[in-house]
Amino acid sequence: MRRFRRSALGATTLALAVALALASCSSGESGTTSGGATVASKLILGGPPECPTRPFCVPGLKKTYGITFKSFKPLDVGGPQTVAALKAGAIQVALLFSTDPVITDNGWVALEDDKHLQNADVITPVVRTAALNDEITTLLNGISAKLTTDNIVPLISQVAEQKQDPAVVAKSFLTQQGLLPSSGNGAGKSLTVGVSAAFAENEIVAEMYAQVLEGAGYKVKRELDLASREVSDPALKSGKIDIKPEYLASELGGPLANAPDKASGDATAELDALRPALLSQGITVLNPSQADDTNVFVVTKATADQYGLSKVSDLAKKV
Template sequence: MRSVRRSALGATALALAVATALAACSSGGGGTTSGGGATVASKLVLGGPPECPQRPFCIPGLKNTYGLTFKEFKPLDVGGSQTVAALKSGAIQVALLFSTDPVISDNGWVALEDDKHLQNAELITPVIRTDKLNDEISKLLNDISGKLTTDNIVPLIKDVAANKKDPADVARGFLQQQGLMPSSGSGAGKSLTVGVSSAFAENEIVAEMYAEALQAAGYSIKTELSLATREVSDPALESGKIDLKPEYLASELAGPIANAADKASGDADAELTALRSALQSHGITVLDPSQANDTNVFVVTKDTADKYGLSKVSDLAKKV
């Protein structure tokens, strides 16, 4: 989940220490499914965060949902430079990364389709205080969601994270390119504060999209991008310290207001229904989700994909 994984990024030193302690250990072995015989997975080394052997989205889920056991597991970092370097060098053949990480397309790697929906749906979605919402704001934000996809947010993230461009400039350029920048509006005299949870390039860009579009419609906009985790940003939204923020469906379900982590799943529609129900009584409206899904993804190099005919996670269960 996005909340768990981003919090782990904030504890990089701890994760690396655990990784060092576990480096001599491996998970897996026989690499067979219940039907017997060696599988593709049994020939490959999986790399990911140190907690992978305990997390349902990683080794337990791969075994229970897909019937996969890998040759070995190497504890690395949380979708970061260690995991990327290991996949590049061949030290691992399957890496757990984030689906919107530009490194995947930059290297021509193959993100395996999660065809059995092991991972939670983490669609980027605007959440806003109901008392600040009107038809114009709803349309502006929903229109942004309607244009935002996993594919088209990746180059925007690269512009900010790698090319060091300003998130507001990148956001403005996207809105203009997509025809989403209003030429006028009815926002004069009305103010909103846009925030984020645990600021990083991706959600800063989306927050700036909201801010730029609303400002162009005449609203007075402030941004609050220094909030920490949802334990801070959710109460800030409920109290009115901020009025609006981009969120992730599954992660916001696990937040302190919704408190419904058990409702997270790979079914985005079900997640949306649950989140709307959970937040409505707190004066928060969940608008339309985008098709930008920042979730866990298992990645292989093109050479590995070609060698074994891999395009989806279930292909790793094929006999060899």
């Protein structure tokens, strides 16, 4: 979920050393149950230090899937330590983010969350209702209709790893998808596009919003350095910004909706809860995309092949 941000990728050598050093300080219980050993009982899970107490991690795996790993290794929040540990074999299962390019770059396998343990953090435009009109709705919903988990991953890679300008990457995507208007009714109207944190994915999508609006004639200001949802939510309500890309589950837990209990693996149910919660505060939630940036359990291809893994429930198979 995007309530937690990973550190920038880098310092791989240091991260690898840390991951290997942690090999001798695993925590957790044996994964062998009264019904016999499972695949999970042979494997070490690595992830953020809070994983053993978070419902989407160790407790949720046990409750929802009946899975207990051989042990748990505390690392970082989907960052370089976790990546390095999976590469080195210090862990066999890693908790990462579904849109992290490192998964496809390494040919790793993201296990399908077939019992919907994770919340759906689908990228969705939210707009100050007073600033909204039919043209803006059509333009932003058009982006949502084209944006998927699969096609945003290479865009993130271009910015986060190849250090390309988010504006250039966004424009290329919009052009390829035929989303850039050549004219519109925005002349003389000003809008401000913000974010809930300045990371590559957020900046790319915010740029997409800004550029289609500029193509329609609007004068667009960018506020792409807002530090958190605790900053961007009040900014949206007050009119400091008019539009921002959001994530359904994370925004439900933000200061405007303040309904973290409504977050779930069902994006439709989340949308049904978020829309009235924000509309009552003068904010409209537009159509969600198909880009879901959520937690995902990842294994190497070798591990997937060895145990026949494609979904999380496969980890509960007896061996």
